[in-house]
Amino acid sequence: MKTIDNQKIHKLDHQYVLHSWAKQKGIHPKIIKKSHGIYFWDEGGKKYYDMCSQLVYLNVGHQHPKLIEEFKHIGEIPLAAPGFATASKAELARKIIEVAPRNMAKVFFANGGADSNDHAIKIARMVTGRYKVFSRYRSYHGATFGAGNLSGEGRRFLVEPGIPGFIKFETPYLYRAPVDFKSDEEATAFYLNRLKNQMLYEGPDQIAAVFMETIPGSNGVLIPPKGYMEGVRKLCDQFGILMICDEVMSGFGRTGKMFAVDHYDFEPDMITFAKGVTSGYSPLGGVMVSKTIAAYFDDHVLMTGLTYSGHTVSTQIGCATLDIYQDEHLIEHAEAMGEVLAGRLERLRTYQSVGDVRHIGLFATVELVKDKKTKEPIIAYGMDYGKDKAGLMAKFIGMLTENGFYTYSHESSVMIAPPLVITEQEINEALDIFERVLSEFESTVLFADQSVISK
Numbered sequence: 001m002k003t004i005d006n007q008k009i010h011k012l013d014h015q016y017v018l019h020s021w022a023k024q025k026g027i028h029p030k031i032i033k034k035s036h037g038i039y040f041w042d043e044g045g046k047k048y049y050d051m052c053s054q055l056v057y058l059n060v061g062h063q064h065p066k067l068i069e070e071f072k073h074i075g076e077i078p079l080a081a082p083g084f085a086t087a088s089k090a091e092l093a094r095k096i097i098e099v100a101p102r103n104m105a106k107v108f109f110a111n112g113g114a115d116s117n118d119h120a121i122k123i124a125r126m127v128t129g130r131y132k133v134f135s136r137y138r139s140y141h142g143a144t145f146g147a148g149n150l151s152g153e154g155r156r157f158l159v160e161p162g163i164p165g166f167i168k169f170e171t172p173y174l175y176r177a178p179v180d181f182k183s184d185e186e187a188t189a190f191y192l193n194r195l196k197n198q199m200l201y202e203g204p205d206q207i208a209a210v211f212m213e214t215i216p217g218s219n220g221v222l223i224p225p226k227g228y229m230e231g232v233r234k235l236c237d238q239f240g241i242l243m244i245c246d247e248v249m250s251g252f253g254r255t256g257k258m259f260a261v262d263h264y265d266f267e268p269d270m271i272t273f274a275k276g277v278t279s280g281y282s283p284l285g286g287v288m289v290s291k292t293i294a295a296y297f298d299d300h301v302l303m304t305g306l307t308y309s310g311h312t313v314s315t316q317i318g319c320a321t322l323d324i325y326q327d328e329h330l331i332e333h334a335e336a337m338g339e340v341l342a343g344r345l346e347r348l349r350t351y352q353s354v355g356d357v358r359h360i361g362l363f364a365t366v367e368l369v370k371d372k373k374t375k376e377p378i379i380a381y382g383m384d385y386g387k388d389k390a391g392l393m394a395k396f397i398g399m400l401t402e403n404g405f406y407t408y409s410h411e412s413s414v415m416i417a418p419p420l421v422i423t424e425q426e427i428n429e430a431l432d433i434f435e436r437v438l439s440e441f442e443s444t445v446l447f448a449d450q451s452v453i454s455k
Helices: 006-016 065-071 087-099 113-128 145-150 154-159 184-202 228-239 291-296 312-327 330-350 392-402 424-446
Strands: 032-036 039-042 047-050 104-110 132-136 166-169 207-213 242-246 270-273 285-290 354-360 363-371 413-416
Touching (some): 047 424, 087 104, 087 285, 104 291, 145 154, 207 228, 285 291, 312 330
Antiparallel strands (some): 039 047, 270 285
16 A cells, blocks of 8 residues: 555545544544554654553554564465364464363354354354343443444443343442442342342343353443352353353453453353454454353354454464463563552542542553542443533543543543553553643642642
């Protein structure tokens, strides 16, 4: 492709491109002209710390030399329809299963996270013969019609009225829980009791699957209380319901383990993945299935598929990405750097606008509030894409961006999920920017009329 100057790129983008989750009038997207490691530079030469790994997928960082080298060999990789066996597809499936929970057996490859979740729904219905699917409020599983019905936040409304059988239940969100729990165990008992009752109300013999993000990401890195995931597993076993964990965002080292489920003492029946499997260098997703489910399809037709399932280029990039995780010890590095990040984030609790911070590995969020005592959020639930879109949170994210700290927010929570290659020095430099901007935001925007000191 020939070189196009910046002015023409902006003109063509404005004229021909539809940008997601935005009113098109008045948006002025930046151009990434250069990138390396945890940094990128815009058309004006301004440098940014990429503190959300673009959309929480650039786990190995920008322009990783081993992946750039892999792309040079694309001409040697034959394209093949899904019905063919290929070296990269077979090898990547093996590599994934080797690092997955012990009960996992096979992989169905998809294009990305949303369609991976769509196919997991279909597989669950095929295996169980049931049609209802439980998923949680304050979840996001993708923007396709199936994944949109699965999602439990405001973006699902555009696909409603939707497909029959999608049932929502509560996500444990202890900061905003309706009860002041004395312990994690008390919270777990409360939420599991509500879930069991809801299963009974819906007819357990009609429920194919319980579908959950192991740790909800965009909705605020909502870490489950102790024993909760294991408790859901027991309920599913009791009623013959499949348990499916969405690890599209939390998988491949993001939480300091290969998968977020590795932090807990249970095994799901299926795991969906995407993002980190190629670190976003090529589109790819998939569904891992257990030995039991794999055996079912030995004698039953897998009635699903897609054109690019196991695409040879994407699976080749996936193989190289998993090698990087192992060769460079990135999972262990993410765990260590997660401790550094946690230390810096905990310091933020002294700020008047910080209601809560939640973190596990390099997967974190800072939740901002207007009032610490009442926990009044800066943006009310479901208002991200309404009139408040250009309000206070947009202002704060804009201030961060102006100061070279790139990330995004959802409702009142700011995502912090840098590439796994980040160093201790880079974490401290980036969080210095965050604190400086937070102080300015409190004094000049959020509490300007109250003359409130930031700490």
